[in-house]
Amino acid sequence: MKFLLVLPLLALLSFSPTAQAQTGPVASAKTANVVTTQFKTSAVCDMCKARLEKSLAYEKGVQSAVLDVPSKVLTVTYKADKTTPAALRTAVQKTGYDADDQTADARAYNRLPDCCKKTNAVH
Numbered sequence: 003m004k005f006l007l008v009l010p011l012l013a014l015l016s017f018s019p020t021a022q023a024q025t026g027p028v029a030s031a032k033t034a035n036v037v038t039t040q041f042k043t044s045a046v047c048d049m050c051k052a053r054l055e056k057s058l059a060y061e062k063g064v065q066s067a068v069l070d071v072p073s074k075v076l077t078v079t080y081k082a083d084k085t086t087p088a089a090l091r092t093a094v095q096k097t098g099y100d101a102d103d104q105t106a107d108a109r110a111y112n113r114l115p116d117c118c119k120k121t122n123a124v125h
């Protein structure tokens with residue numbers, strides 16, 4: 003009778019280390035896919051920073067997007083199997099900013115407030 007009670011317990015104990023071993027390799031495979039890239043943008047102020055970072059955060063595969071205003075450099079961390087640098091550059095353009103040698107989408111750029119136009123110096 004006691005043996006019957008112990009048996010399911012043993013099964014449970016021997017199962018749990020297996021479950022943990024399975025989550026390990028899966029987690030590291032995901033992080034191996036994460037890469038970082040940088041784009042030179044035409045952003046000029048903190049409003050641009052907030053706008054670009056929010057816009058990129060909604061892009062598929064993006065884990066983080068940080069704009070350094072003084073250098074205008076946008077640093078994007080993303081999953082390489084979900085998106086590409088070209089798609090991310092397009093997202094920057096559609097937000098109204100240049101991305102490297104690609105010019106901003108005209109309609110999005112025209113919607114930006116005057117203080118965010120690229121004719122302004124960084125402020």
Ligand SMILES: [Cu+2]
Pocket residue numbers: 045046047048049050051117118119
């Ligand atoms: Cu701005």
